[in-house]
Amino acid sequence: KRWVVLYSFPRYICWQCKMTFHQFAHQAKYGNTMCAYTVYQIIELQVTQNAVTKSMRELFGIPASRGMVNRLKANVAERCEDTYRAILDKIVGGALVHADETRAIVSGKDAYVWVFTSLEDVAFVYSAGGEASTPQNVLQKFGGVLVSDFYAAYDSIACAQQKCLIHLMRDINDDLFKQPFNDEMKEIGRLFAELLQSMIDSVDRFGLKTRFLRKHRRDVGRFYQALSRQEYQTEVAVGYARRFEKNRDRLFTFLEHDGVPWNNNNAEHAIKAFVRLRNIIGGTSTVKGLREYLVLLSISETCKC
Numbered sequence: 001k002r003w004v005v006l007y008s009f010p011r012y013i014c015w016q017c018k019m020t021f022h023q024f025a026h027q028a029k030y031g032n033t034m035c036a037y038t039v040y041q042i043i044e045l046q047v048t049q050n051a052v053t054k055s056m057r058e059l060f061g062i063p064a065s066r067g068m069v070n071r072l073k074a075n076v077a078e079r080c081e082d083t084y085r086a087i088l089d090k091i092v093g094g095a096l097v098h099a100d101e102t103r104a105i106v107s108g109k110d111a112y113v114w115v116f117t118s119l120e121d122v123a124f125v126y127s128a129g130g131e132a133s134t135p136q137n138v139l140q141k142f143g144g145v146l147v148s149d150f151y152a153a154y155d156s157i158a159c160a161q162q163k164c165l166i167h168l169m170r171d172i173n174d175d176l177f178k179q180p181f182n183d184e185m186k187e188i189g190r191l192f193a194e195l196l197q198s199m200i201d202s203v204d205r206f207g208l209k210t211r212f213l214r215k216h217r218r219d220v221g222r223f224y225q226a227l228s229r230q231e232y233q234t235e236v237a238v239g240y241a242r243r244f245e246k247n248r249d250r251l252f253t254f255l256e257h258d259g260v261p262w263n264n265n266n267a268e269h270a271i272k273a274f275v276r277l278r279n280i281i282g283g284t285s286t287v288k289g290l291r292e293y294l295v296l297l298s299i300s301e302t303c304k305c
Contacts, residue, residue, distance in 0.1 A: 010022070116139070121305065150163055150168070
């Protein structure tokens with residue numbers, strides 16, 4: 001069977017020697033629109049690659065295979081690598097970073113995925129383990145405020161930090177539910193609730209502005225004085241007294257900086273996007289495949305922000 005192929009390419013002329021020449025660039029079989037449609041289904045609609053293959057066959061008559069869909073995804077991720085790096089550099093160069101982490105399964109083995117996000121950009125980073133080396137390397141040149149949970153991996157990062165107070169509230173409520181007759185925990189919960197309520201009222205009225213929040217530093221001092229005057233006997237109350245003292249410089253940093261939230265909701269919202277995708281991927285993805293997913297998901301979530 002004879003094939004006749006028509007090639008379309010631009011013709012150029014050298015203005016010095018007046019010689020003409022042609023430049024032919026090999027183009028992929030499927031264009032950007034088909035690649036974008038494929039990635040949209042995988043990342044945004046969270047459709048499995050097998051289902052994408054079936055839809056391409058039935059809707060467009062394309063003899064697609066799972067391997068072809070995976071190659072399209074890999075090609076788009078490779079083209080988007082520079083954009084992904086630019087997003088991560090912008091986050092690190094900003095004044096505020098939210099961070100969170102979750103587990104992932106790669107080829108049947110446990111791994112970690114970290115998310116670093118500002119109010120406008122989102123970047124996911126793969127890590128083989130949950131050690132502190134990943135956030136340390138990513139935030140090595142970061143000089144702003146880091147908002148995170150109480151995971152110990154963040155404690156060694158050399159920057160101002162704001163711990164998520166919603167996590168702390170949740171832990172106190174859980175222990176109060178487990179020990180409803182512990183008067184010492186009731187007192188700690190009452191003191192912390194009163195302190196935080198006045199701050200949240202100011203945030204609701206004036207926003208995250210230092211000139212309106214700085215006045216609550218006196219309330220923080222009185223709160224710690226009340227804790228220091230008590231000699232707690234129960235193990236859980238002693239643990240919370242130590243926890244408050246250990247994180248004294250990291251619980252109320254938002255009072256000293258404009259635009260710094262007192263919670264880590266931004267990162268938790270971003271990490272849920274990966275959790276939904278993780279449920280579709282399962283544990284069959286390789287390290288290379290998962291990193292490609294993270295590049296595309298970072299750009300998708302950044303566009304939403």
